[in-house]
Amino acid sequence: MKKITSLLACLILAAAALGPRAFAAETKNELAPDAKSAILIERDTGTVLYSKNSHEELPPASMTKIMTMLLIMEALDKGEIKMNEKVRASEYAASMGGSQIFLEPGEEMTVEQMLKGIAIGSANDAAVAMAERIAGSEEAFVDRMNERAKALGLKNTHFENVTGLPVKGHYSSAYDMAMMAKELLKHEEITEFTGKYEDYLREGTDKKFWLVNTNKLVRYYPGVDGLKTGFTSEAKFCLTATAKKNGMRVIAVIFGAPSTKERNAQVSKMLDYAYSQYTSHPLYKKGAVLAEAKVSKGDVRHIRAVTSEPVSVLTKKGVKLSNIKKTVKLNGHLQAPLEKGQPVGTLSVSQGGKMLAKTTLVAEKSVKRASWWQLFKRAAGMFAQND
Known part of the structure; x- marks a missing residue:
């Protein structure tokens, strides 16, 4: 009996010593209860602050366009394309369904306008048009996407298209998506596009087109300036979000939430957790x-x-x-x-x-x-x- 009492006393003391950490772990387990998978990282160090099934291979829907945008930004850096260069939409690009800016075959827009369409409006037609301009065809661009994923060390990602439209063999994971977002955010100017709540295309014409960001958190959560939503009936509601407050940038990823409301609420909860518990010390x-x-x-x-x-x-x-x-x-x-x-x-x-x-x-x-x-x-x- 004395041994049992002593053991209980030791366990109580140990629990008291680890209490805050245990409570934090318990709290973190409730951050994304309704998501199929999720991850929360600090951007600069890549430190994982929360993880749930983060290596599970799932359909990413339009979050695919994070890699599409990464290759566009890298092409800009290399001088392969320029922001003011006009890009012509092929008949194939204009035929894309889902989210789009309704490009007509032969219609031209600048790289900047196409990037607006992709980043703000999740435009499938603009994504394909840019892929064809950079690599010659969507298939060749997809090869580059998979090569880039491999170069980043991503083991649970494979792309079949640039849009995220449902197709067999097209998948990613919360962890891999966070790493893609981390790489994309090296190009800090991308948030000038992803952080806008609304913008316009074809201004000054009778076909003026209103772009409204599919990521509503850029308007409703202070500091959020990206990155990309996703939805298909197979993938459910997905979001890779990023926010910057007090010099600290974090990335939160959700796969498979049951509704837009739950997706946004759980991402918000993850961001709240990061900013309430951690501090970033900028060096360079x-x-x-x-x-x-x-x-x-x-x-x-x-x-x-x-x-x-x-x-x-x-x-x-x-x-x-x-x-x-x-x-x-x-x-x-x-x-x-x-x-x-x-x-x-x-x-x-x-x-x-x-x-x-x-x-x-x-x-x-x-x-x-x-x-x-x-x-x-x-x-x-x-x-x-x-x-």
């Missing part, structure tokens, strides 16, 4: 110069290594940061040509041997291969110094 903005790397056979000898995304450290509220160690490691033997944005190293942030954040450093500018004359002059200069 995107593009911060952290080192200078040597480049072999380039038209310049050095390139500045910059942050590819905002860098911050996440803690529970009330926890102070101290003795933070920042380590920059540059890739060995960088050789021209280098593209702007190409990885050239890493930044690691740790505390007491524990990794808090890790991010890629990229080339600030492109570096062309040096001409034979530049290489000759350098070699001559080296010989002169050795004399």
Whole structure:
């Protein structure tokens, strides 16, 4: 009896010590009770704050367009397309059903207008038109989507189209969708589109078209500025949302909610939890110069290594940061040509041997291969110094 009493006492003391954590876990389990799967992450560090069946393969519906938009933004960065460039809608693109901006075959809109249609109105026709412009066909663009998913290390995603319209073999997971959203948000300007509640297309004509954001939280939840909703009868109500408050950006994903109301309520609850329990400590903005790397056979000898995304450290509220160690490691033997944005190293942030954040450093500018004359002059200069 004494042993049992002692054991109970120990259990009570242990429960008291772990009480807050146990309560937090119990609270988190109720964040998305009606969703098939869900995840909540802090964007900069990728820290998972809540997870429910987050690796289950499910139909993503129009949340597919997060990857579509990512490839569009990357094409813009590479100069493959420009915002003011006009894109022509093919007969196939104009034939897309579901959400659309009612493109007519042969109709032209700028990349910016197409992006508005995709980001705000979830336009299937605009998504296909952009896919055809960038890759030549929807099929070729889908191949790029799957290659990009693989490059991101996503193991539970496979795309069959750029729209999310129902088709066998088209699936993703809450975790994978959060990682796609994390990557898309490296392009901070995307929220200028996804964060708008309403806009217009074909202004100044008798076909003026009113765009209303399918993500109502951009209007009703302070700080929400994206990213993408989804609905089909198979997928039910889905949402990948992002919000930024007090310098902290989080991403919340819901798959398979029974209604719009439940979807929005549960995402709101996840966001409330993140902002009530955690604090972000910003360290660097995107593009911060952290080192200078040597480049072999380039038209310049050095390139500045910059942050590819905002860098911050996440803690529970009330926890102070101290003795933070920042380590920059540059890739060995960088050789021209280098593209702007190409990885050239890493930044690691740790505390007491524990990794808090890790991010890629990229080339600030492109570096062309040096001409034979530049290489000759350098070699001559080296010989002169050795004399």
